[in-house]
Amino acid sequence: MSEPVIICRDVHKWYGQFHALRGIDLEVDKGEVIVIFGPSGSGKSTFIRTINRLEEHQQGTIIVNGIELSHDVRNIAAIRKEVGMVFQQFNLFPHLAVMQNITLGPIQVRKWKKKKAEEIAMQLLERVGIPEQAEKYPGQLSGGQQQRVAIARALAMQPQIMLFDEPTSALDPEMIKEVLDVMVELAESGMTILAVTHEMGFARAVADRMLFMDAGSIVESGPPSQIFENPQEDRTKLFLSQILQH
């Protein structure tokens, strides 16, 4: 087997005095789909944000696609090209039309020609099911549509890895499915995915591994079958029983 695309060794992070990540160890292979879940405040967002350096870790090693994350700005830029991210609040650029939102990165960072970038953007909009919205502005779209544009925007950079931070948590229930459908299709296409989500249906359908985080550590990890049918840790059992009741 080839090298894992993400390697985290003993990653620690403090916010001032607060110890937010307490020694995270994780290796992710190419094409793996990983779902991270756990109580609010357990450090899930902090962890996946260290992978593209939106948060800086203070101890330990993170290697993405063979590049080590350090203070070298060139490494950070190189990694960000290869790692796409989708946020809970979409974070589309409201002053740019959908098409410009998607082509901004490819044109400015990858230095593609506008024509090429727009062709690929159009293909992506078709892939996420909203080709007719290309000329609209984010403010004119529904939440589900916005999140699908955000996914297309991240994919336009042709990343090796996709990070999702609770992509459906800000959506009305009837829009969750349209976003999950896109994510499932993406997972099945062989993309390496790290997703923080509590959509257990999604996890069951496509996750290769699930990580349960609590208080800054990975408490338990395993394939969905094990996590759902036979969790080893009491904390995992308790948390699952709480969220699966609803």
Place this chain on the structure above:
Amino acid sequence: MTTNTSEQQAVPFWRDERYLQVIIQVVLVGAVVGFIYYLIHNLVTGLEASGQPLTLSFLKQTAQFDIGEKLIEYSRASTYARAFLVGLLNTIKVSFLGIILATILGIIIGVARLSNNWLINKLASIYVEFLRNIPLLVLLVFLAAGVFFKLPKVQHAVALGKIAFLTNRGVFVAWGEPTASWPFYVWALIIALFVALVVAVILIRQGRETGRMPLYWLWGTVAFLVVAAIGWIVITLATPQPPLRLSLPELAGRNFKGGTSWSPEFMALLLGLVIYTAAYIAEVVRAGIQSVSKGQREAAGALGLSGFQTMRLVVFPQALRVIVPPLTSQYLNLTKNSSLAIAVGYPDLFAVGGTIINQSGRAIEAISLTMMVYLTFSLITSLFMNWYNQRIRLVER
């Protein structure tokens, strides 16, 4: 089947909101117009009774007073109208320079207030807090009486090399003095401007095609400078005389000769307006940049955009929408505040207007003219800024 309510059961018009809105507006406009008519009517009949009807004919009379600073020909023998124009141009001069300089300083201080560097941040905060808490009039009087008029006498001028001398008669600086070949150079400058525009337009076209806008204003400026430099060399060799000769200020007897000079009154007014308004503009800029959520910066960063690209393509265009309306009112404030010139002795529109009133006794006409001018400035600025605001408005559902 849906039927209109008003067809179903007729609502009396005094309860129908559609009629009510129109009625209220008509009544309001009527009241305002009536009141204004009453005032003017009173004024006109009153003045006629006292044998002094409203007229602008006094503007043709000779002014018979001097004005210290002028951008156009003016003497005691000129008309009141000309005096007004001199004051008007002085107001435009100080406001125009003031707006440009205050904007530059304000942006620098506004960005400094967001700096992570503790010292820079604190210095900028102190600047803003200090200047926002003193009255402008006090600041102006301090700068005039306490700084610019307190500079040493001409004989003991503070020299900054050979190019600038600070004295209580003003600041004397080296300046280019036009020579016989200057008129040719004006043409060279026009050509340079034309070339710069062509370069900028080509680059903008190209930017539209590739989607990556080049720094067209930078290249346009470079093109202008290059053509201007070539023109300079060609004209110098051909005539043979450089278009401008460097004129250094030199002490000749009891005053400086050569170069150009800025009066203490002008310096005090300009500096006061600039540092005062910059404090407010800094706040406007800071608030604008802070109004762009952290998520926007993170999304741009996650795409791999550099810090500069994020600022230029994501943060600044959004901040501008928040910045422009209050910035407009700061520009208007600066222009209106320039009428405090009278406190430092700078002959702006309002100061000249005051002298005209004293001499001619035409208070109502002169004040009306002055007000009309400020109103026109304000309207032009507002119209332009509104147009600009429309252009950059966010599209929403």
